[in-house]
Amino acid sequence: xxxxxxxxxxxxxxxxxxxxxxxxxxxxxxxxxxxxxxxxxxxxxxxxxxxxxxxxxxxxxxxxxxxxxxxxxxxxxxxxxxxxxxxxxxxxxxxxxxxxxxxxxxxxxxxxx
Amino acid sequence: xxxxxxxxxxxxxxxxxxxxxxxxxxxxxxxxxxxxxxxxxxxxxxxxxxxxxxxxxxxxxxxxxxxxxxxxxxxxxxxxxxxxxxxxxxxxxxxxxxxxxxxxxxxxxxxxx
DNA sequence: TTATTATTCAACCATTTGGTTGAATAATAA
DNA sequence: TTATTATTCAACCAAATGGTTGAATAATAA
Numbered sequence: 001x002x003x004x005x006x007x008x009x010x011x012x013x014x015x016x017x018x019x020x021x022x023x024x025x026x027x028x029x030x031x032x033x034x035x036x037x038x039x040x041x042x043x044x045x046x047x048x049x050x051x052x053x054x055x056x057x058x059x060x061x062x063x064x065x066x067x068x069x070x071x072x073x074x075x076x077x078x079x080x081x082x083x084x085x086x087x088x089x090x091x092x093x094x095x096x097x098x099x100x101x102x103x104x105x106x107x108x109x110x111x112x113x
Numbered sequence: 114x115x116x117x118x119x120x121x122x123x124x125x126x127x128x129x130x131x132x133x134x135x136x137x138x139x140x141x142x143x144x145x146x147x148x149x150x151x152x153x154x155x156x157x158x159x160x161x162x163x164x165x166x167x168x169x170x171x172x173x174x175x176x177x178x179x180x181x182x183x184x185x186x187x188x189x190x191x192x193x194x195x196x197x198x199x200x201x202x203x204x205x206x207x208x209x210x211x212x213x214x215x216x217x218x219x220x221x222x223x224x225x226x
Numbered sequence: 227t228t229a230t231t232a233t234t235c236a237a238c239c240a241t242t243t244g245g246t247t248g249a250a251t252a253a254t255a256a
Numbered sequence: 257t258t259a260t261t262a263t264t265c266a267a268c269c270a271a272a273t274g275g276t277t278g279a280a281t282a283a284t285a286a
Contacts, residue, residue: 010130017126018274027230029203036232043265049238069283075171077204084204087133087197090142091190095286131244149262165262168243182242182253182262 011059013077020044027059030073035071085096100103124200132203133157133186134165138174139159203219 006014015021024038041048053073056062063074119127128134137151152162154193169175176187 007132009135010132010235013126013130016196017130019123019125019273022122025203033140034232035234044274045276046232047277051265051274054234071233076201080200080204083129084197084200086161087129087193087200090138090188091193091197127243135246147262148264157233157244158246159262160264164244168263184263 008060008079008087009082011055015047015055015059015061016083018052021041021056024049024052024056025075028062028073032065032074035073038073041092044083121192122172122195124168125174125196128168128172128174129196131165131168133162134169135168137162138188141186144179145185145187148186150163151186167199 016025020042023042027033027038027041033105036046038053039046042049053062053064057064061076063076065072068100071074090094127156129138133155137156140151140154148166149159149165151166152159155162166175166177170177173192174189176189178185178187
């Protein structure tokens, strides 16, 4: 039967479950890139990258801007908010990982400055 | 060809991409439960839930304790740390979601008290 | 105009996923 | 012992995933 309906949260988590797609996000964090530029970093066909971008797009993790024959891709982190919130709600910092939480907050503070 | 190697981070994100599995985690957050108890909350076969538990197990999100014919399941949040870290690193709080970050930190503080 | 370039679409393929049902196993209760 | 209960395993199925190659499209360069 497979999946009838998929929420954005489903799509975000699914999009992030693939190392190639996380690699794409890591690249796009730095700068806006075209599909071809992106594809050059990965050991697979251009078309495969194009498909991965489609997956990221459906999770709304991508902003695409068309300029002539170039498709400029930019990472949109916004949908990750819900994912982080979901996790933070279920993450049992207090029993198992209090140090990690502290580190995590320190990390956030550093970035903030 | 499909997937050759999968990292734990891959498995954690993939495990969380399914609403049934997130539902299982939500349940297990409250208390340790047997497979049958869990299955009763979901509109699908017992065996399907058993399969979902296997997926959670492979992502190490589950602690299973066998007691007689019961399999007691407990949520293990530890692997989510890496996922939260990965996201926080790529989450662009400062440009788009400063308010969400503040809310997020407030939320954490509330839990802490 | 023609060739090249950037990108997507389509068809294909093998594997995985998410469900089903039925049988097997193993512990407990009668 | 026998029946019941909790759980898993196995076989099956349809759909999704992640890759491929080749053709189509559309913009730019020669």
